[in-house]
Amino acid sequence: MTEALVIATLALPVCAAGLLALRLPPAAARRLNTACALAVAGAAAALAIVELSQIGTPVAGRWYAIDPAGAVFLLVIAAVGLMSALASPAYLSASVQSFFKGARARAAYYAALYLFWAALLAVAVADNLAVAWLLIEATTAASALLVAFSGRPNALEAGWKYLVLTTLGLAVALLGIIALYAELAGGHGHGALATLDWHSIHRLAAGLDERPALLALVLIIGGLAAKVGWSPVHNWLPDAHSEAPPPVSALLSAALLPTVMLVAWRAQVALEPGTGGAGSGLLLAFGLGSLAVAVPFLWRELPLKRLLAYSSLEHMGILAIGMGFAHPLATAGVLLHVGGHALAKSLGFYATIPLLRRDPELGRRPAHGLFAISPAGATAITVSLISLGGLPPSPLFFSELLILLGGLAAGQTVVVVVAAALLALGFLGLAQSTIEGVVSDVRATGAARAGGRRMSLLTGAVSIALLALSAGIYVLPDSRLVTQVMGAVL
Amino acid sequence: MSAAFLWALVTLGFAAVVVRRRSLGITLMGAQSILLGLHAIGDTHDVPLAIAILVGRGVVLPLALLAVVRGTRERRRVSSELLALPRLVIAVGAVAAGAALVPSVGLIDPGAERAAIALLVLGIVIAAVRQAVVFQVVGFLVAENGVYLAGLAVSGGVPGAIELALLFDLVAVLAVAAAFGTKIHEHFGTSDTNLLRGLRD
Numbered sequence: 001m002t003e004a005l006v007i008a009t010l011a012l013p014v015c016a017a018g019l020l021a022l023r024l025p026p027a028a029a030r031r032l033n034t035a036c037a038l039a040v041a042g043a044a045a046a047l048a049i050v051e052l053s054q055i056g057t058p059v060a061g062r063w064y065a066i067d068p069a070g071a072v073f074l075l076v077i078a079a080v081g082l083m084s085a086l087a088s089p090a091y092l093s094a095s096v097q098s099f100f101k102g103a104r105a106r107a108a109y110y111a112a113l114y115l116f117w118a119a120l121l122a123v124a125v126a127d128n129l130a131v132a133w134l135l136i137e138a139t140t141a142a143s144a145l146l147v148a149f150s151g152r153p154n155a156l157e158a159g160w161k162y163l164v165l166t167t168l169g170l171a172v173a174l175l176g177i178i179a180l181y182a183e184l185a186g187g188h189g190h191g192a193l194a195t196l197d198w199h200s201i202h203r204l205a206a207g208l209d210e211r212p213a214l215l216a217l218v219l220i221i222g223g224l225a226a227k228v229g230w231s232p233v234h235n236w237l238p239d240a241h242s243e244a245p246p247p248v249s250a251l252l253s254a255a256l257l258p259t260v261m262l263v264a265w266r267a268q269v270a271l272e273p274g275t276g277g278a279g280s281g282l283l284l285a286f287g288l289g290s291l292a293v294a295v296p297f298l299w300r301e302l303p304l305k306r307l308l309a310y311s312s313l314e315h316m317g318i319l320a321i322g323m324g325f326a327h328p329l330a331t332a333g334v335l336l337h338v339g340g341h342a343l344a345k346s347l348g349f350y351a352t353i354p355l356l357r358r359d360p361e362l363g364r365r366p367a368h369g370l371f372a373i374s375p376a377g378a379t380a381i382t383v384s385l386i387s388l389g390g391l392p393p394s395p396l397f398f399s400e401l402l403i404l405l406g407g408l409a410a411g412q413t414v415v416v417v418v419a420a421a422l423l424a425l426g427f428l429g430l431a432q433s434t435i436e437g438v439v440s441d442v443r444a445t446g447a448a449r450a451g452g453r454r455m456s457l458l459t460g461a462v463s464i465a466l467l468a469l470s471a472g473i474y475v476l477p478d479s480r481l482v483t484q485v486m487g488a489v490l
Numbered sequence: 491m492s493a494a495f496l497w498a499l500v501t502l503g504f505a506a507v508v509v510r511r512r513s514l515g516i517t518l519m520g521a522q523s524i525l526l527g528l529h530a531i532g533d534t535h536d537v538p539l540a541i542a543i544l545v546g547r548g549v550v551l552p553l554a555l556l557a558v559v560r561g562t563r564e565r566r567r568v569s570s571e572l573l574a575l576p577r578l579v580i581a582v583g584a585v586a587a588g589a590a591l592v593p594s595v596g597l598i599d600p601g602a603e604r605a606a607i608a609l610l611v612l613g614i615v616i617a618a619v620r621q622a623v624v625f626q627v628v629g630f631l632v633a634e635n636g637v638y639l640a641g642l643a644v645s646g647g648v649p650g651a652i653e654l655a656l657l658f659d660l661v662a663v664l665a666v667a668a669a670f671g672t673k674i675h676e677h678f679g680t681s682d683t684n685l686l687r688g689l690r691d
Contacts, residue, residue, distance in 0.1 A: 099669075099673060130649070130652050131655075134652070134655045134656065134659055137656075137659045137663070138659060138662065140663060140666075141659075141662040141663050141665070141666045144666050144670070145666055145669070148670065148673070151673065153677055153678075153686070153688055154688045154689055156670065156673060156674055156677065156686060157686035157687070157688055157689055158689060159670060160623070160670050160674065160683065160686060161686070163663070163666060163667060163670065164617055164626055164630065167630050167663055168613070168614055168617060168629075168630060168633060171610065171613070171630070171633045171634055171636075171637055172610065174637045174656075175595070175606070175607075175610060175636070175637050175640055176595075178637065178640045178641050178644060178648060179595035179596055179597070179640070181644060181648060182595070182596055182597055182598070182643075182644040182645070183596050185644070185645070185646065192649065193649040193651055193652065195649075196649075209596075211593065212594070212595060212596035215592075215593055215594075215595055215596075216595065216596075219595070238689075238691065239689045242689075243689070297691060300691070302691065306691070
């Protein structure tokens with residue numbers, strides 16, 4: 001039964017990609033897209049719920065494994081994928097220019113979107129480091145086309161930069177995987193793929209020499225950093241997020257980056273017996289570096305999507321710090337943060353669809369007077385930015401609090417102090433952007449008020465979900481979920 | 491692995507840094523892939539898989555790139571590029587730095603290990619200093635050849651499933667890169683990526 005669900009979760013989006021690649025009339029494509037999105041998200045969510053309902057007994061087969069961490073990420077990918085797929089028709093109906101010619105554009109968009117979604121879902125359930133790497137590489141091909149979908153010169157630049165930087169980064173990670181394989185197999189590899197299963201790595205890591213194990217980990221995490229967008233290898237991130245269609249930006253920021261980070265986290269935890277605490281130090285360094293680079297940009301006047309992109313850099317930094325603390329409180333914070341960030345960031349990107357439709361120049365200039373352009377879009381942006389800034393009762397306030405408390409409990413006082421200072425500055429920067437861009441100049445016109453019902457509904461639903469997530473601060477610490485994630489991110 | 495074989499691989503990588511013509515760069519990278527493939531065939535129990543990988547990496551990928559070159563003719567040299575000598579100096583410096591700074595990754599053949607890291611570094615250098623789209627793809631493939639060499643240096647080899655899946659991934663990424671190359675040429679009349687500089691903060 002579970003295996004059937006896993007197969008459905010992975011096969012449905014691939015089949016959907018095949019069906020939607022046919023050149024269907026717009027209305028038929030929209031209906032098919034809705035049906036496929038609901039089916040894919042339903043299967044993935046069911047799989048995650050199966051695992052979360054029986055914590056302590058991981059769901060595993062010969063080629064897949066769903067542990068508590070994987071289940072949480074699976075839920076996030078399912079939710080963001082569903083929202084992105086449902087938001088896509090609104091974007092496509094307004095897009096006039098494309099990388100692809102004529103009628104092929106819509107079909108190519110949907111096919112790439114579903115293949116991207118399929119690869120992301122597969123990463124979360126991959127039981128093997130090498131397989132996870134291959135799937136991450138597969139996300140690059142589909143998502144680079146989506147980043148450049150508008151076909152504008154800036155989009156081509158963003159897509160190309162993303163393709164080159166992440167593929168070179170992944171080549172470095174692959175060298176690390178091969179070095180690790182050579183160490184684990186101890187000269188007796190005989191082509192055994194299972195050597196790179198997460199559990200095998202963890203089991204064999206204790207017998208590794210520290211130096212080569214650490215070097216392999218540095219290459220793996222350093223290479224994956226290019227795909228996560230951690231500083232200093234983040235150059236593609238603001239460009240790709242700002243130029244991609246908004247539903248794709250949401251999928252990139254809220255699903256792709258955390259999912260690749262899950263693989264880095266698993267690698268760090270799996271190799272811990274061989275590397276000591278060095279892996280945690282590496283994550284903390286990437287985390288603090290990313291926070292430090294992102295915060296000054298949150299103070300600058302930037303176009304909305306670019307601001308959201310730098311906020312992604314900030315939040316990937318926070319997540320890395322939480323993973324690096326390796327304390328139950330911080331782990332609870334990480335799980336809460338992944339969910340809260342996904343909802344808030346997706347809402348922010350979707351909100352740009354009506355805003356950019358009414359004023360395409362918003363993609364190039366800093367936002368001002370958004371209420372006058374689209375009250376519903378501006379409200380959604382406000383909810384998104386306030387949540388991302390970590391203003392209570394945003395779940396991100398509680399998750400950041402948990403992460404910092406976890407750091408204090410882990411004895412990382414200096415890191416906590418620096419991170420807290422940077423987070424405070426980041427919050428002030430986002431608050432300033434919200435006031436300047438959204439709340440100022442609130443002279444809305446009647447025409448602008450019209451047609452925002454769907455966006456208002458989405459904002460309401462996401463706000464309720466964010467508030468519900470905030471309850472995680474009471475539920476998650478000391479929960480079995482966190483204990484299991486701590487015991488085995490594998 | 492013999493020193494001559496490893497030196498040949500690295501020399502082909504250096505040559506790809508300096509040559510002017512895109513087709514020549516592709517041929518050099520293809521020759522490097524074929525050398526690696528031939529070595530793999532002589533060193534494996536799974537000959538059909540090794541042949542498939544040789545054909546994929548050494549023939550199909552270079553031919554696909556040559557097709558991109560044919561469809562994106564350049565009227566003149568990509569002007570934003572550094573001259574060949576400075577490019578070579580940067581490449582030699584980067585490879586020397588890589589050799590000095592990267593500790594042993596623990597492969598059984600230290601020569602192959604050094605050559606693998608040199609190719610990885612050379613690939614990154616090619617992608618950084620060459621401005622034509624096709625050369626940046628060649629850089630990526632040279633880096634991948636370095637990783638493939640590291641895989642060949644592992645006793646017993648890396649799992650065949652991984653090699654095959656990696657080849658599939660390479661083909662997918664190359665197809666996307668080719669689409670980008672064509673589109674960039676369509677927009678700008680050249681495949682000079684230096685023109686892609688609109689996004690700055």
